[in-house]
Amino acid sequence: MKYQLEIQNITKSYGDLKANDDISLSIKPASIHALLGENGAGKSTLVKVIYGSLQPDSGQMQWRGEGYSPKSPFEAREQGIAMVFQHFSLFESLTVAENIILGLDDIGLDADFTEQITKYSKQYGLDINPQQVVGDLSVGARQRVEIIRCLMQSPKLLIMDEPTSVLTPQEVDDLFVTLRKLAEDGCAILYISHKLEEVRQICTQATILRGGKLVQNCNPQDHNKQELAEMMIGKKLIQLARSNITTGQDIFSINNLSRQSEDMFGVDLHDISLTIKQGSIVGIAGVAGNGQDELMELLIGEVEAPADSLIFKGEDVGRLNSHDRRQLSMFFIPEERLGHGAVPDMGLHENMLLSRPQQSEMTNYGVINWQNVEKLTQQVIDDFKVQTQSSKMLAKSLSGGNLQKFMVGRELIQNPELLIVTQPTWGVDAGSENNIHQSLIALADQGSAILIISQDLDEILTLCEQIHVLSEGSLSAAVDMKDNGLEKISHLMLGSEKQ
Amino acid sequence: MIRLIPRAQPSKAMIFLSPLLALTLTAVTAFFIFAFILTDIKVSSVFYTLFVEPLIDTYYISELLVKAAPLIMIALGLSIGFRAGVWNIGAEGQYVIGGITGGAVGLYFYNVEGFWLIPLMSLAAILGGMFYAGIAAFLKNKYQVNEILVTLMLTYVAVLFLSAMLQGPMRNPSGFNFPESRPFHDGALLPIIWQGTRLNVGLIIAVILSFVTWLGIKKHLSGLQIKITGSAPRAAKFAGFDDKKTIWFALLISGGVAGLAGLFEVIGPAGQITPGLPQFYGFTAIIVAFLSRLHPIAIIFSSLLIALTYLGGENVQIYFNLPSSITNIFQGMLLFYFLACDILIQYKIVFFKAIRQKL
Numbered sequence: 085m086k087y088q089l090e091i092q093n094i095t096k097s098y099g100d101l102k103a104n105d106d107i108s109l110s111i112k113p114a115s116i117h118a119l120l121g122e123n124g125a126g127k128s129t130l131v132k133v134i135y136g137s138l139q140p141d142s143g144q145m146q147w148r149g150e151g152y153s154p155k156s157p158f159e160a161r162e163q164g165i166a167m168v169f170q171h172f173s174l175f176e177s178l179t180v181a182e183n184i185i186l187g188l189d190d191i192g193l194d195a196d197f198t199e200q201i202t203k204y205s206k207q208y209g210l211d212i213n214p215q216q217v218v219g220d221l222s223v224g225a226r227q228r229v230e231i232i233r234c235l236m237q238s239p240k241l242l243i244m245d246e247p248t249s250v251l252t253p254q255e256v257d258d259l260f261v262t263l264r265k266l267a268e269d270g271c272a273i274l275y276i277s278h279k280l281e282e283v284r285q286i287c288t289q290a291t292i293l294r295g296g297k298l299v300q301n302c303n304p305q306d307h308n309k310q311e312l313a314e315m316m317i318g319k320k321l322i323q324l325a326r327s328n329i330t331t332g333q334d335i336f337s338i339n340n341l342s343r344q345s346e347d348m349f350g351v352d353l354h355d356i357s358l359t360i361k362q363g364s365i366v367g368i369a370g371v372a373g374n375g376q377d378e379l380m381e382l383l384i385g386e387v388e389a390p391a392d393s394l395i396f397k398g399e400d401v402g403r404l405n406s407h408d409r410r411q412l413s414m415f416f417i418p419e420e421r422l423g424h425g426a427v428p429d430m431g432l433h434e435n436m437l438l439s440r441p442q443q444s445e446m447t448n449y450g451v452i453n454w455q456n457v458e459k460l461t462q463q464v465i466d467d468f469k470v471q472t473q474s475s476k477m478l479a480k481s482l483s484g485g486n487l488q489k490f491m492v493g494r495e496l497i498q499n500p501e502l503l504i505v506t507q508p509t510w511g512v513d514a515g516s517e518n519n520i521h522q523s524l525i526a527l528a529d530q531g532s533a534i535l536i537i538s539q540d541l542d543e544i545l546t547l548c549e550q551i552h553v554l555s556e557g558s559l560s561a562a563v564d565m566k567d568n569g570l571e572k573i574s575h576l577m578l579g580s581e582k583q
Numbered sequence: 584m585i586r587l588i589p590r591a592q593p594s595k596a597m598i599f600l601s602p603l604l605a606l607t608l609t610a611v612t613a614f615f616i617f618a619f620i621l622t623d624i625k626v627s628s629v630f631y632t633l634f635v636e637p638l639i640d641t642y643y644i645s646e647l648l649v650k651a652a653p654l655i656m657i658a659l660g661l662s663i664g665f666r667a668g669v670w671n672i673g674a675e676g677q678y679v680i681g682g683i684t685g686g687a688v689g690l691y692f693y694n695v696e697g698f699w700l701i702p703l704m705s706l707a708a709i710l711g712g713m714f715y716a717g718i719a720a721f722l723k724n725k726y727q728v729n730e731i732l733v734t735l736m737l738t739y740v741a742v743l744f745l746s747a748m749l750q751g752p753m754r755n756p757s758g759f760n761f762p763e764s765r766p767f768h769d770g771a772l773l774p775i776i777w778q779g780t781r782l783n784v785g786l787i788i789a790v791i792l793s794f795v796t797w798l799g800i801k802k803h804l805s806g807l808q809i810k811i812t813g814s815a816p817r818a819a820k821f822a823g824f825d826d827k828k829t830i831w832f833a834l835l836i837s838g839g840v841a842g843l844a845g846l847f848e849v850i851g852p853a854g855q856i857t858p859g860l861p862q863f864y865g866f867t868a869i870i871v872a873f874l875s876r877l878h879p880i881a882i883i884f885s886s887l888l889i890a891l892t893y894l895g896g897e898n899v900q901i902y903f904n905l906p907s908s909i910t911n912i913f914q915g916m917l918l919f920y921f922l923a924c925d926i927l928i929q930y931k932i933v934f935f936k937a938i939r940q941k942l
Contacts (some may be wrong), residue, residue, distance in 0.1 A: 299728065386820040407823025418821060427815040437807055438822040450804040 088113045088272040094143035096129055102296045103129040109291040118274045118283040121293035122316055122513030127276055135167055136160035162560050166234035167243040184233045204235050208262045224255035243274045252577040260286050280309045294318050317515040326525055332362030335533045336502050341393040351375040356559040360533045367548030368537040375557040376537050377482050383504050384416045385409050410441040415500035417491055419507040425491045428480035433461040435479050441498050468493035485512040506537045510543035555575055587930040596926045604866035604921035632902055633895035645780035650890035655789040655882055656844040657868035659796050660837030662877040669833040673734030675865025676741035677712040681842020682849040684711030686856045689771040696770035711840020713835045720834040724827045742861050764856035773851045785847040796879040833910040870918050
């Protein structure tokens, strides 16, 4: 048996769209195989075909030398194919052991079973306590629970969908140790990611998809990150770098900002302070759910901030609503696109009016000048290469990346003096990410200040010259990057959680 | 297999076809219902009496317009609130209160005439309706009390208040103790615009209000604010729209218009305040608002359609001895089919055979 799984000429269409067009790939036993591609390249369709939740229109698969055509994920699991999803399916109120047993058939929860969990966790360095309640675990630990759940089925192929998108750098390293061990023991791993640096670190084979077609099967370690990215997007990437950072005066400061969350599952903010200078890009790193949403609500003005806690250009803006803040040239891009930054059921031109600073141009005493609004919308669409049929398309009909480009463009054409943005490239493909990063850098180069709140550490490291870490509602001081900066950030991201 | 698949853009054709489809389905269903319950009468003659007769007789046509006017006004106000996700279910109560406060001004000046009288009464009616709906806005903003319950329950309070007023301070001193007010003098009655009928300027005002609302929604930021608050509250906050103000705005507008409609009934067809003032216009207007997809101009047409079911229902009651619930059945079916067919605007039906190539 030369290959664990062979896929030959798989094609799958949705209407006119060929999500997978004649794709072939082979996964060797005991190897870690990367599946790369932008959003919409066809990765998830292919995985669903392998995992049995979709049936291909044509093509064959061989599983360990025999014909394989699963009709359901159940059949796939029976054959020894397991999958760790990007979004976990764990019950927070149950213990680790209870959660694991829920995914398995015909096993009783006894001492034997807990022992087995401990055995696997020792064998693969998956540090976990079976008696702990999942609700108390960090994201990384929850992922380990998912992995152990898969391992209990002794898989021959483990599919991992974007496993590192929620992990801290330290957790990523730990995960890689586990994955390498698993591969040594003969389990093949199909690793889906668009973090190219990680793929180069851990994978020895890669299959690159673009627009539903196979671009190349290669060894990612033979190529550098840039080459891989260019294969994925099919064009040259522009190198990002801030040429000369010239910072001016302090423009915005957060002073001892605290907030008690009204939500039971919310995070309280403790004494957050931060200063941003003109022309600088400041980053707030941290794993999601550590107070980012609560902080952003205060920054946008959706929730009032205490007196003197938010000072913009010398003025206390804490009690102003978002519209009044925009008049002072503060602009915002929230993380959630549909329903927060844009209204799903309204056209782009109507969405343009959500962020409307220039009273005179788009509205006059509340009367909307639709001609100007559409002109501006078209300008955003043109300048930021938003792919849409017209300026009146509903926001929800655009792909996530395109809508993000629109939202970034909508704020950037106002030339904000301060732009506050959460997860600017969340779910956006490499090409658009490159574009968005370029425009942010261009904005800062002309003297505006930018505050980026992002989980994507790569993004923060690329763009920001001042980095803070938000953990459990507290913000660290700026991290000195010269001396082991990455390690310090990693430490701060884990916060008080002892790992 | 049949599936509903979302359209990339709402279908323009379906916006117009779906009401026709709904009407057809209503007619077909009604046909079967009648065929089932009627044994000795021809279904076709019932249909004729229901839907054709009211449209070929001038008296009926005028009555149709008389009934449509308050429906248009109330539905306009409600549609603004519904767009914002503010559910004023108690327009009936605001309508009654408007009739009382506006009428009270008229009764106070029962022996004084002047061009200012009707405007003054209208103002009192609008303020009365606003006050009554404002109670719900206040409770919702201050204590998060559900406006559906408050407005609905206040309707019953309003009806009882009407009865108390008619048996007390508003009773006609020379009315043989009947619980009715003095009849209004001519200077306090709305001018008739079609001689020989009961049709008055109320209809013209209702139609003008429709166009004003339409312009406001299309051209003014407040129209957009209402739409965004209703469909994406977080986006409204992002845009800096104050949701409390939106709630006040929606309830005050719908209450004010309903109050005015109440007065127009009192100084229009009724000519005095009677216990028969509440006629369910406030509730029926909810159906009207949804039939027209909350569109101000479409409200004119759906009001006429609903007014037709009222008249036709009375007709078959008189001629065929059928129960008056016929009207309710039609209104219910219309609403049901309209809402069901409207899904075709956003979705398309796809018939497909599951062809699967063998692996």
